Amino acid sequence: MKTTRNTTAKTAVLEIFEKSTTALSHTEIYKELHDVCDRVTIYRILDRLINDDIVHKISNLDGTVKYAKCNHSHQKVHIHNHAHFSCENCNEITCLENVKPSYIMPHNYKVNEINFTLSGICPKCLNSNI
Numbered sequence: 001m002k003t004t005r006n007t008t009a010k011t012a013v014l015e016i017f018e019k020s021t022t023a024l025s026h027t028e029i030y031k032e033l034h035d036v037c038d039r040v041t042i043y044r045i046l047d048r049l050i051n052d053d054i055v056h057k058i059s060n061l062d063g064t065v066k067y068a069k070c071n072h073s074h075q076k077v078h079i080h081n082h083a084h085f086s087c088e089n090c091n092e093i094t095c096l097e098n099v100k101p102s103y104i105m106p107h108n109y110k111v112n113e114i115n116f117t118l119s120g121i122c123p124k125c126l127n128s129n130i
Contacts, residue, residue, distance in 0.1 A: 009037035013045050014054070023058050023066035023084070023093035058084050058093055061119055066093050084115075087122035094122065 016024065016032045024032075029042055046067055049055040055067045083099040086092075101116035
């Protein structure tokens with residue numbers, strides 16, 4: 001079994017995820033790191049964190065890929081069976097852990113991944129417009 005190295009860059013990326021309440025794009029992570037590492041290293045770290053089930057990838061409605069920290073500390077089987085909310089105003093993506101998508105698949109199909117995204121206006125933007 002391959003062990004995971006705990007580099008300065010990886011530690012910095014994990015700290016960014018710990019502080020964030022929304023999903024982050026590669027560019028947003030890069031800006032937060034302030035030249036701790038290059039863009040390719042960030043992609044490698046994100047790939048490793050996805051493989052280690054620490055973060056998950058979300059495709060936004062416009063095709064932008066964002067990453068969010070997984071909240072599955074008590075689950076034996078790791079699944080991302082929750083919805084995401086994409087704000088049309090501020091473009092933030094939030095994991096909605098208590099909203100479970102539902103679907104019925106035809107026979108002879110095997111689902112490996114679900115990407116369920118709702119769009120609209122988030123509470124922060126709704127409250128700022130009042």
